Every structure is written in structure tokens, then in C-alpha cells.
Amino acid sequence: xxSLSFLGAARxxxxxxxxxxSGGHRVLIDCGLHQERELQDRNWAPFPIEPKLLDxxxxxxxxxxxxxxxPRLVKQGFRGRVHCTTxxxxxxxxxxxxxxxxxxxxxxxxxxxxxxxGRRMEHGYKPLYTHEDALETARHIDxxxxxxxxxxxxxxxxxxxxxxxxxxxxxxxxQAADGHAVLFSGDLGTGGNPxxxxxxxxxxxxxxxxxxxxxxxxxxxxxxxDQLAGVLSxxxxxxxxxxxxxxxxxxxxxxxxxxxxxxxxxxxxxWRVFLDSPMAIGVLQVFRDNPExxxxxxxxxxxxxxxxxxxxxLSLTAGxxxxxxxxxxxxxxxxxxxxxxxNGGRIKHHLExxxxxxxxxxxxxxxxxxxTLGRQILETRGKSGQEVRLFGRFRQVRCAVxxxxxxxxxxxxxxxxxxxxxxxxxPKRAFVVHGGENVTQGFAAELATRFGWQTVAPTYQQxxxx
Ligand SMILES: [Zn+2]
Numbered sequence: 001x002x003s004l005s006f007l008g009a010a011r012x013x014x015x016x017x018x019x020x021x022s023g024g025h026r027v028l029i030d031c032g033l034h035q036e037r038e039l040q041d042r043n044w045a046p047f048p049i050e051p052k053l054l055d056x057x058x059x060x061x062x063x064x065x066x067x068x069x070x071p072r073l074v075k076q077g078f079r080g081r082v083h084c085t086t087x088x089x090x091x092x093x094x095x096x097x098x099x100x101x102x103x104x105x106x107x108x109x110x111x112x113x114x115x116x117x118g119r120r121m122e123h124g125y126k127p128l129y130t131h132e133d134a135l136e137t138a139r140h141i142d143x144x145x146x147x148x149x150x151x152x153x154x155x156x157x158x159x160x161x162x163x164x165x166x167x168x169x170x171x172x173x174x175q176a177a178d179g180h181a182v183l184f185s186g187d188l189g190t191g192g193n194p195x196x197x198x199x200x201x202x203x204x205x206x207x208x209x210x211x212x213x214x215x216x217x218x219x220x221x222x223x224x225x226d227q228l229a230g231v232l233s234x235x236x237x238x239x240x241x242x243x244x245x246x247x248x249x250x251x252x253x254x255x256x257x258x259x260x261x262x263x264x265x266x267x268x269x270x271w272r273v274f275l276d277s278p279m280a281i282g283v284l285q286v287f288r289d290n291p292e293x294x295x296x297x298x299x300x301x302x303x304x305x306x307x308x309x310x311x312x313x314l315s316l317t318a319g320x321x322x323x324x325x326x327x328x329x330x331x332x333x334x335x336x337x338x339x340x341x342x343n344g345g346r347i348k349h350h351l352e353x354x355x356x357x358x359x360x361x362x363x364x365x366x367x368x369x370x371x372t373l374g375r376q377i378l379e380t381r382g383k384s385g386q387e388v389r390l391f392g393r394f395r396q397v398r399c400a401v402x403x404x405x406x407x408x409x410x411x412x413x414x415x416x417x418x419x420x421x422x423x424x425x426x427p428k429r430a431f432v433v434h435g436g437e438n439v440t441q442g443f444a445a446e447l448a449t450r451f452g453w454q455t456v457a458p459t460y461q462q463x464x465x466x
Contacts, residue, residue: 002180002466004209006458007187008032012039012285013213014065016434018184019049021023022176025153028170029059029184029209033068033099043069043128048461051078055153059084060186061089061169067100071129072136082141082150085160087168087293089143090286091249093134098279100134104125146292149175151280153392159351161200164189165409166250167286169196173203178294180466181205183427187410187434188419190219193299194257195287195298195308199411203424207454212435214412215443219249222406225258229267231363231402232334236269240359240399241333245347245374248279249338250409251366253287255336256309257298263311274326276337276346284309327353341456351377360399365407377401381408408442413443415452431464 002022008015008030015034020027034042051073059067059082070082070092084092106126111125144150149157155177159391160170165187174186183205190285235242246252252275262268275281280356284307291302301308317323323346332336339345354360355377360415368374373388380386380397387394411419420430430453432444440457448455 001176001255002176003463004207004431004466005048005431005461005463006431007067007461008034008042010458010460010462011435011437011440013434013436015039015042015069016060016066016186016432017069018209019303020156020174020182022149022178023155023158024182025055025179026053026056027153027156028175029174030060030066030186031057031070031073032063032065035065043072045406047073047076054078054080054374055156056080056156057082058172058174059092060151060163060172060184061166062088062095063166063187064099065097066186067092067095069101071133074137074140075129075133078140078407080140081154082460083144083150083158084141085146085168085170085293086143088170089141090289091168091283092141093138094279094282094286095249096134096137097131100129100131104130137301138386139339142240151264159196159203159205162197163187163200164191164196165192165197167196167253167283168290171200171203173205178319180207182207183423183466185210187211187213187409188416190408190411193254194261195294197253197295199419201422202424204425204427206425206428208258208420208423208430208446209425210416210420210430210432211410212432212439212443214418215385215416215432215435215439215446217412218414219408219412220405224404224406225262225282227404227406231361231404232262232271233269235359235361235400236271236332238359239331240357240361241329241331241335242363243350243354243363244334244336244363244365245342246336246338246365247348248338249276249283250263251340251407252277252280252336252338253283254308254407255365256311256314257381259334262311270313270330271332272315272336273311273334274315274317274336275325276323276335276350278318280336280338281318284316284332323349324402326350331359341375342377348390350375352395353389354399355388355395356398358398358400362399362401364401364403378403380406413446416443417446420447421451426451429453429455432457
């Protein structure tokens, strides 16, 4: 018997975990953290499958909602190997280590806060896992080349094909000895990323597990570099800084790459650029180590010993002191820092130094979820006298607030449909995951009508025989 079980990202957008069972062997595809507040308990609950019964884990890519629960799986008895692309083998350990540190900080912070309020939590103040646990987990990871089927369990192989979402992100094709095969999309890119190849289509399988994050929406078609150049030159004329909240993986590197292109075409003034994020700096090295995961032009730069991110005036500020020193620059500094939605990290310090200055700009390059500081700042746009709370104090947003649209790590509805329709061979069945309740069901119906496939939006812990 060969089956698929959906143990996460089933009618939700985080916590990706899919179990493939064939001939008595079990492979888990992704082991992601649930990030929605209301689903956090699932991170703490025992795994729906005994970890020591798994033969292997295969990762589609290194984002937290796809690999962030691995340290817990290892802590609870998983002894097998974790297979992914070589670039993901570089990124996943950075992401897990950072998450381990944050989990420890969170636990300490909660204990302090509860002590001050005179209460205690029932299950103590243990972190979900520690930095040390994450380092231990990294020892289980094996990186593989693109397009080659590697054995991951007796009678089961996995092959990785470009997914175009972040560096190293893969479509994973699992093939069982009994003839059953499944293609997992992981997260699917737009095809417009200037650094990495778009999603492959020559790796189809009878069964498709497909994401649907934007399965009900279309991206606006816009020219990113022109917008970026416009915001920069306006701020240059006002004599301020540009503060860019951005995610450490992919978005930060894409901005750097586009700044370099602007510079090379003579469209960048004399800015100093600060990449103020140890994780984003770490990812630069993963790019340099994995030229074969990049588009040909970028690959050639790396092979020639030139960094695709090299820019005159670029400073990488890994240490805290260097980070603080950035604030001595009152003008002419572009500062890239996390968190991408301003709900933590070094960006908050840079906001503190620039929010109240009319000369400066806060430039958003990614989605801002409701309830985040980023969304609050974005919503002050076009209104005067608006305040946001930062480090316990209300501050007036006097700087310019801008947004460059058009950056997206996820394919929109038309892009997923175009990719699915181009897959060869064509699937017969599709399982729609990684989307909200309505989106997954709507997108499953759309795939059925358009391609005549049998489709389903599986529910949490549902098992389906292939
Ligand atoms: Zn992702």
C-alpha cells in the first residue's frame, strides 16, 4: 500500500508536513513550524507519527515553516537522515539555529514577565528547542545535486528540481518501487526572481501536492527596479536615510542585487549600503557556495570570483557594535535589516533613529501582516500626525513611508495554473495544501475544472491511499 498523510499545512499556510508511506517505509516531506498563533500548540504536541518510525525526511527548502520543527523531531527520537539540495543544506541550519536562539529568548522573557505578574505557567518555561538542539539537528542533513534521484528509504527515491522560491528551493519528486510517484511543489516561485531559476516543469508525476498561498490572488505587474530607483533618488534629494525592513533569506539578497544593477547602470547615487543582519550575511555565503543553484548570469559572476552582491559602499555589519554605529549616518545610508515585518530584530533600532525625521524613508518590500508594527507604519501613509508605539513609547511617523510592489516569493493564481498546466507528464490527481480553508478548496475546484484532474484539499491528519 502507498499513501499520503497530511500532517501540517492542510488548510493552513504554515507547518508543512506530509507523510509518504510505501512498502512499509515512511518518508516525511518537510517538517515545518506552525507559525499561526492559534496553531502553536501543534508545535508542542507529540508528533502524529512516532519519529523513530520514519526512515527519512526530505526538505523542499529552508524556510522555518518547512524545516523549523526538525530539531524537535530529532529530540523526540528521529535517527534517520534529512535530504535536501546542497543550498538548502546551507540555509536550513542557519534558520534552525536562529529559531533555537529565539525560542530560548522567548522562554526566558515569558518567565520574567510571568514572575513580575506573580503567576507561573503549568508546563514550565522550557523552549520548544534550543540553539544547541538545532546544531545537533544540522548534523543529520545531507545536501544533494539537482535532478538526480537519490535513495532515501528502501524502495523510495527523491529527486530535486528548481522551484524558484528561494535559493535551493526544490520541487521534490518521490518515486516508489511499486510505481507510485508524487511531485511536491513545496513553495512555488513566480519565475521573476533575478537570482534563481523559475519552477521546472519536466518532472511531473501522476500525483501532485501543490501549494496555494496565493491561489485566489494575482500579483500586480510592476517594474521593481524603477520604483526602487524613484524612492531612492527622492530620499537622496531630501538628505535622509532609507530604512528597508526585509527578510534575511532571498529578499535581502534580491534588493542588494537590484541595487548593484542600478549602480552598474549609473542610476544609484553615492549611497552607503548596510546589510545589518547576521543571517542575511550568512546567506550571501550560501549563494557563493552554490553557483549551480543560480541563474546562468549570476553563476558566471560567482565562478569568476566576483560576488553578485558586490557594491561600492556596501558594509556587512554582523556585530552589534557595527550595527549601532550605522546610526551615526544621518544621510545617505540604505539600511537593510530584519525582521521583515518590524516585529523584532535590529530594524526597530533603525526605525527609532529615522521614523521622526522628514528627510528619511521607510521602504517596505514585502507583505506586512495585520497586527505587526510594519503594518501600523504602512497604514500611516498619506496621513499626518500619526503615531506608532516603538520600545514602549509613541512616536510620530514623520518620515516618508513607501512601498515597492512586485517582490514576491510565491507564484500567484495564474502562475501556479500555468506551471501546473505545463507539467510533463501531466498529473492525474492533485492535493492542494499550504493555503487557508477557502483558498485550498477554491483552488482544488479550479484545478479540477481546468485540467479534469481529480482534486482534493486534504484536512489535517487525513490519509489518502494512492
Ligand atoms: Zn517558503
